[in-house]
Amino acid sequence: MRGTTTSVQILIESGHLLTRRFLFNSELSLGSPGTGISEQPQQNDVDVDSCRGARNSQLHILNAVKLSLMLTRAFGRGYNIRKNASFVLDDFVVKLEFLLNAGEDHDEASSPDDKQLPRTSTVGEFNAITSDDCDEWVLLDVELKYLDSRFPSEHASTAAVMQSLGKLLFAIFSQNNDAFEPEASYSKGEIESRTETIHHSSKTRRSASKSLFQQYIELGFPISVCRFLSDLIDGDMTHHSFMRFDDIIHDLEQMISHPQVFLFNPANDFYTSTINFGQRYCGRSKELAKLFEITTIPNESRVDLEAIFVSGMAGSGKSHLVSAVGSFISSFGFMVLRAKFKRGMEYKSRDVVSTLMHDMVSNIVKMKESVNDSDVDYSRRASRAISKAFDADSLSVLADFVPSIESLVPDTVKKENVRCSHWQLVLLLSKLLCSVLGQERKIFIALDDLQWADPTTLELVKEVLISICQCPEERQRLVFVGMYRDNDVSSHLTSFTSSFGVSGGVIANVTDVKLSTLSLDDVIEMIMTEMRLPRRLVSELADVVHKRTHGHALFVV
Numbered sequence: 261m262r263g264t265t266t267s268v269q270i271l272i273e274s275g276h277l278l279t280r281r282f283l284f285n286s287e288l289s290l291g292s293p294g295t296g297i298s299e300q301p302q303q304n305d306v307d308v309d310s311c312r313g314a315r316n317s318q319l320h321i322l323n324a325v326k327l328s329l330m331l332t333r334a335f336g337r338g339y340n341i342r343k344n345a346s347f348v349l350d351d352f353v354v355k356l357e358f359l360l361n362a363g364e365d366h367d368e369a370s371s372p373d374d375k376q377l378p379r380t381s382t383v384g385e386f387n388a389i390t391s392d393d394c395d396e397w398v399l400l401d402v403e404l405k406y407l408d409s410r411f412p413s414e415h416a417s418t419a420a421v422m423q424s425l426g427k428l429l430f431a432i433f434s435q436n437n438d439a440f441e442p443e444a445s446y447s448k449g450e451i452e453s454r455t456e457t458i459h460h461s462s463k464t465r466r467s468a469s470k471s472l473f474q475q476y477i478e479l480g481f482p483i484s485v486c487r488f489l490s491d492l493i494d495g496d497m498t499h500h501s502f503m504r505f506d507d508i509i510h511d512l513e514q515m516i517s518h519p520q521v522f523l524f525n526p527a528n529d530f531y532t533s534t535i536n537f538g539q540r541y542c543g544r545s546k547e548l549a550k551l552f553e554i555t556t557i558p559n560e561s562r563v564d565l566e567a568i569f570v571s572g573m574a575g576s577g578k579s580h581l582v583s584a585v586g587s588f589i590s591s592f593g594f595m596v597l598r599a600k601f602k603r604g605m606e607y608k609s610r611d612v613v614s615t616l617m618h619d620m621v622s623n624i625v626k627m628k629e630s631v632n633d634s635d636v637d638y639s640r641r642a643s644r645a646i647s648k649a650f651d652a653d654s655l656s657v658l659a660d661f662v663p664s665i666e667s668l669v670p671d672t673v674k675k676e677n678v679r680c681s682h683w684q685l686v687l688l689l690s691k692l693l694c695s696v697l698g699q700e701r702k703i704f705i706a707l708d709d710l711q712w713a714d715p716t717t718l719e720l721v722k723e724v725l726i727s728i729c730q731c732p733e734e735r736q737r738l739v740f741v742g743m744y745r746d747n748d749v750s751s752h753l754t755s756f757t758s759s760f761g762v763s764g765g766v767i768a769n770v771t772d773v774k775l776s777t778l779s780l781d782d783v784i785e786m787i788m789t790e791m792r793l794p795r796r797l798v799s800e801l802a803d804v805v806h807k808r809t810h811g812h813a814l815f816v817v
Contacts, residue, residue: 275435
């Protein structure tokens with residue numbers, strides 16, 4: 261790397277905000293630009309140009325936000341020391357380092373002398389130091405040149421202080437938006453003139469037909485930037501004015517951390533009639549991470565069957581959480597099977613298990629026609645294993661409980677109205693499941709609302725899992741998830757869940773996940789993300805929602 265120090269004013273005038281990628285040290289240490297800029301598919305020349313233009317525009321505005329964040333911190337430090345807000349961009353200096361491209365002399369460029377270059381005084385000198393080959397720069401710090409008597413103390417209102425900072429940040433964004441020519445650079449006088457043209461007196465703004473927010477929209481700023489600047493500069497006329505530097509910093513950090521949500525304008529598909537509110541698993545990150553950790557353990561590191569029990573009150577998001585895990589791991593080769601017991605239909609509980617097994621076999625049948633060779637091979641191996649494990653009579657009996665067996669093994673003739681005893685069914689289902697698990701693919705079984713399953717069915721499931729545990733290799737490939745309401749637990753369900761583990765009949769690694777109510781911070785995060793608004797604008801609403809719903813996930817949504 262090599263580096264230099266220059267004024268923020270010169271950096272803006274140079275036009276490099278429009279053509280370079282600016283990083284923080286934290287982004288550099290992660291080895292990723294961290295821009296959050298989406299790479300869109302490129303199908304033809306027109307689409308390529310369009311996508312490239314969109315990405316460049318996003319990069320430019322993200323550069324401006326990063327520089328604004330560092331300048332805001334420097335402004336706050338200066339104001340706290342001198343109680344003065346009459347700063348201009350030329351009062352601030354920025355320390356930069358340049359990431360050298362391959363082929364440059366790294367040893368020479370990274371010498372200590374290169375990092376101690378003097379502060380430049382003109383745009384020409386700055387451009388002479390910065391190489392066109394350096395496309396990525398590191399923002400190290402922004403600070404005031406002086407904190408002495410040049411800035412006498414003054415008594416300014418909070419609104420005046422915020423307005424002063426807002427005008428500085430506007431100058432940064434103005435150099436960085438489509439209202440200016442893409443590759444042009446503008447002098448200090450041109451930028452200040454542009455700033456004063458937009459920000460006329462408060463009296464004029466009150467009588468104007470357009471608000472400051474509307475004027476920013478016409479300049480081509482993203483909606484989030486328009487809101488941010490107008491609340492900062494026109495704070496005395498809005499209900500959402502900034503009162504602390506910390507709030508400003510939080511808004512800017514939020515834009516940088518999640519630019520697709522809190523900075524860039526939403527894509528066209530955001531404006532749809534379907535609102536996916538509450539789909540981002542807010543308040544469930546720890547539980548989600550735990551389930552991902554368990555389900556993604558490599559086979560060689562797994563010894564026993566994995567049993568996970570997810571409990572919580574009705575509407576706490578149990579099904580939603582497990583569904584997210586199932587969707588994720590299905591892309592890693594898992595066969596995901598889900599079934600749900602229903603209230604008032606306990607007498608049909610055995611049919612739920614039948615449906616689960618039917619779906620498993622149906623998936624194997626569909627794989628025969630897959631375009632993926634590995635799926636076709638798996639289907640053939642599973643079919644042969646099942647045919648080998650059962651004789652013709654057993655298959656005929658099993659086909660009555662698992663109808664799709666007839667499609668998998670064509671010679672099977674289903675016996676109608678066969679009365680199969682409990683232990684016969686345990687044996688048949690155990691052999692079926694073991695035959696499939698023996699083909700080196702994992703299976704994820706999720707049974708929802710266990711509190712409404714009848715005792716006989718719970719016993720059936722338990723005995724099948726006990727049988728699976730007797731097979732050392734097959735049990736490693738099974739993840740069983742049971743969901744139930746913790747305020748509606750019967751003695752039968754308690755007996756079922758306690759049968760898992762070292763002390764029970766089902767030898768398994770048991771994990772209990774209890775979903776509590778959402779905290780106020782969880783509700784704030786949910787509303788922020790779904791409405792694409794900063795924390796300061798949703799805090800009051802979130803407080804009301806949390807108090808009225810008591811953090812119940814379903815009611816919050």
